[in-house]
Amino acid sequence: MQSTAIPTRAELVERARGLVPMLREHAARAEHKARLADEVVAALTEAGIFRMRTPARFGGYECDAATLIDVGIELGRGDGSVAFDVAAWWIMSWNVGLFPDEVQDVVFADPDVRICGTLAPTATAEPTTGGLRVTGTWAFNSGAAHSSWKVFSAILPTDDGALPIMGLVPSAELDVVEDWDVSGLRGTGSVTLSGHDVFVPEGRYIPIPALLQQQYASKRNAESTMYRAPVVGAVGAATCGKLIGLARAAQEDFLERIAKRPITNTSYERQIDAPVTHLQVAEATLKTDEAEHHARKLAAMVDGKAGAGQEWTLQERAYARVAVGRVCQLTAEAVDLLAGASGASSIYADQLIQRIRRDIQAITIHALNLPSTNLELYGRVLCGLEPNTFFV
Structure with a gap:
């Protein structure tokens, strides 16, 4: 049974990190069944992951954006599908907190509701x-x-x-x-x-137009720091962590393999000894680090402005979109680089890198994440033009 005490960020991150082996163990089964394993959902529930964006009065944790990034990274290291579903559940739980309070009373009667x-x-x-x-x-x-x-x-x-x-x-x-x-x-x-x-x-x-202008229907959540953010900021903060986690998992997998395999048709008996490998690892790592910079900058904006009760400018809202697109772009490039350097044996279905590559591609082409669309939006706003989307 879960404790009634609200866990710290460090505790939630440690819980998520502890789930990584289990998530990896069940990932192939989830792919085959086209849904998460019941055991995985039960473990996430026990860890309190689904309470992170639930209002405190229902037993939720009302976690800040920085915590979403940290926990999302660990879940992404475990399994992209789990991390994606959790982020979607976080976003929808937060959205329900915008509805009238009597509606929340019904939905959040189960604080672990999905x-x-x-x-x-x-x-x-x-x-x-x-x-x-x-x-x-x-x-x-x-x-x-x-x-x-x-x-x-x-x-x-x-x-x-x-x-x-x-x-x-x-x-x-x-x-x-x-x-x-x-x-x-x-x-x-x-x-x-x-x-x-x-x-x-x-x-x-x-x-929806009222939501996008932060005209929320809930009265009891009006003073909650978690809800002093535009929808675009809340969605972006929930999205970014999993991408970084996937890129980190790809790097971990790559480094695990390179000391054990040669580069075929060369004199390198160990891939780890080849200078090209050093260049690939360095570039992929920097791309992932740069992606994490944008994710944490966005989280700091969400948390900082919420804590200070400050309104968001149009440019800041557009940055929330472009930050997600940039995180997608950089992590996808990092994973592509490592996957391309992993050799033909890496395409077997039991190899982690190929699943990560497919998952991160699927995330990147999501309509709200697509780098080209989000770059265009940010550029329009920087040029003083009106946005060409309602979601900003």
């Missing part, structure tokens, strides 16, 4: 007595098999046109489409969910 969700408004909502009726299909629901609730987005017609909304429904009220047959992040189980004429009561949906 909530899957997506931001793309691929559904329609129609007003009805006491709420809305929603019909639609949502792809990429990471961790759906182990989630009790689903955060959805939809378009609600209004007199002025249309309003994008974010809402909550119990996962049991939706249909599962078992379509998660992909090249990377297979263990996340990011299946499609669909619903027809699903009733969403009043209060369980909120306008």
Whole structure:
């Protein structure tokens, strides 16, 4: 049974680090099953990982962004799919903390609750007595098999046109489409969910434009430091750690192999003796270090401005996006460099480096992470132009 005391950052990091061997042990099974192992989810629950972005009044820890980075790194070292699902659950738990307090009372009755969700408004909502009726299909629901609730987005017609909304429904009220047959992040189980004429009561949906302007519906969380951040900052802080962890795991795996294998068709009996290996290790390490710099700079911005109660400028919001894109770009480059230097034997399915390479590629092409899109956004803002996205 978990202690009621809130663990320190160091304690949470140590718990996550202690899970790394288990996460690696179950990673191949998760890929095969296209979902996380129940044993892994149980271990994460016992470690308190799912409480990190839950409000304190429900038994949560209300962890800061720096702690998300540290724990995310350790989970990423263990398994990219686990780290991805956990980050998604952190983001959705934080989002539910923006809903009216009476909604939170229901959802967080279990402080270890897991909530899957997506931001793309691929559904329609129609007003009805006491709420809305929603019909639609949502792809990429990471961790759906182990989630009790689903955060959805939809378009609600209004007199002025249309309003994008974010809402909550119990996962049991939706249909599962078992379509998660992909090249990377297979263990996340990011299946499609669909619903027809699903009733969403009043209060369980909120306008997305208000959220993006930090006009949150919760009164009891208004003074919480964890919620004095824009959505873009909270999402970015939850995202970055796993990428660094994956790159660190790739480096650990590479260094483990190079003292045991030759470079075929050369006189090098040990790869570790070749100068090219030294160059590759140095460059990959620096790329990962540079990625960590951006992750920690973003976390410091989120925590610092929240602690001081300061508003975010448009440039800072755009930096939150570009920082994630830069972390993706640099860690992907580091992993590609190491994977390319690992020899033909590294492509076997039981080799860690090939899974890391596929997972980090899948993370990098996520719509909110794509380096080219985020660089363009940051450049537009630096040039004094308006953003070309709502998510900033």
